[in-house]
Amino acid sequence: MALGVDELRELAGATSKAAWQSIISRAVEICSAPLSAATAPSEVTRRDREIGTLDHFLSAGGWDLWKRFGHDVEPTSDRLARWWAEPYSAKAVLILDGLSLREMPWLLAGAKERGFTLHEATATGSELPSDTNSFARGLGLNSRSQLQNNGGGSAHRLTPTKTECIDLPWADCANLIDASPNWLFWHQWPDSKIHDGSGAGQGLDVLTRDVAEQLSSDDFWAFVERLALGRRLIITSDHGYAATGLFFDAADEQANYLKSTLKSGRSIAGEIDPGPFVPPIVMQTNGSNGAHLLAVGRWKWRSQGGYPTLAHGGLSLLEVLSPFVELSK
Numbered sequence: 001m002a003l004g005v006d007e008l009r010e011l012a013g014a015t016s017k018a019a020w021q022s023i024i025s026r027a028v029e030i031c032s033a034p035l036s037a038a039t040a041p042s043e044v045t046r047r048d049r050e051i052g053t054l055d056h057f058l059s060a061g062g063w064d065l066w067k068r069f070g071h072d073v074e075p076t077s078d079r080l081a082r083w084w085a086e087p088y089s090a091k092a093v094l095i096l097d098g099l100s101l102r103e104m105p106w107l108l109a110g111a112k113e114r115g116f117t118l119h120e121a122t123a124t125g126s127e128l129p130s131d132t133n134s135f136a137r138g139l140g141l142n143s144r145s146q147l148q149n150n151g152g153g154s155a156h157r158l159t160p161t162k163t164e165c166i167d168l169p170w171a172d173c174a175n176l177i178d179a180s181p182n183w184l185f186w187h188q189w190p191d192s193k194i195h196d197g198s199g200a201g202q203g204l205d206v207l208t209r210d211v212a213e214q215l216s217s218d219d220f221w222a223f224v225e226r227l228a229l230g231r232r233l234i235i236t237s238d239h240g241y242a243a244t245g246l247f248f249d250a251a252d253e254q255a256n257y258l259k260s261t262l263k264s265g266r267s268i269a270g271e272i273d274p275g276p277f278v279p280p281i282v283m284q285t286n287g288s289n290g291a292h293l294l295a296v297g298r299w300k301w302r303s304q305g306g307y308p309t310l311a312h313g314g315l316s317l318l319e320v321l322s323p324f325v326e327l328s329k
Helices: 005-013 016-032 040-060 076-084 101-113 132-138 144-150 170-176 191-196 203-215 218-228 252-262
Strands: 091-096 117-125 162-166 182-187 232-236 267-269 282-287 290-295 321-328
Touching (some): 016 040, 076 117, 076 132, 170 218, 191 203, 252 282
Antiparallel strands (some): 267 290, 282 290
């Protein structure tokens, strides 16, 4: 499915900020429609391919928009800091590591079924590169592990708060939530599952089935309810992920460059020659996380050990956009 002529004209003629607003609104619209457990694997794949038309525009003709991503798309870390300054008497943030827009329907449906009030459901931008450590630094942390066992301290951007970072079952997580007015809870799922299922095979299919089970479970929503008890709650993520098993094979010259430069990853630190390619297949960034070279768009290439079927760190929409869902009860 290709973008229509009217959509292309609208994006090509808009300011970069307006173009990004339009692209993100379309991505949220595509991804947030309700899902059923029975049809989720095929429907999530279909939606992923539909988002691919926007990725194709961004890599084939609109790649200059990627240069404006950090300026025109509010980073999740900045949005959280702005929200934290709101005058709520008690608040909580739940970071689900690696959660993408694909998972938003389960949050919206579960909140509605269980009587939560939905205040906002949108998307925010990851740091670049789109990885865990970059987001942690965006919050003023050295790493996510700093939050373990209330170790967050007072130097980060979401203070004062009690903190935790863990990968326990939801019921055990719920038992950790005490009466402290503010909470910052970073859970390592689904990123742990993403990397478990990133090898050869049906990575997205397996992950989608696990997501449907986890985000529809009574234990998960009991945990969310405990966090939301007397508090405004944000559910978000540090970054999304790319279903690279659905990506296209790069041509020989591009593939050789990508393999020699990025190995099996989506980004690499340093100032590196991006090659002669137009449209570009990589892009240099130099922001608060230092200089990095990032893969652009939906390309994969053969590499030693096999290219992962799920990955993050590069420039495609579903790896750089995070759900941002605000709830209360």
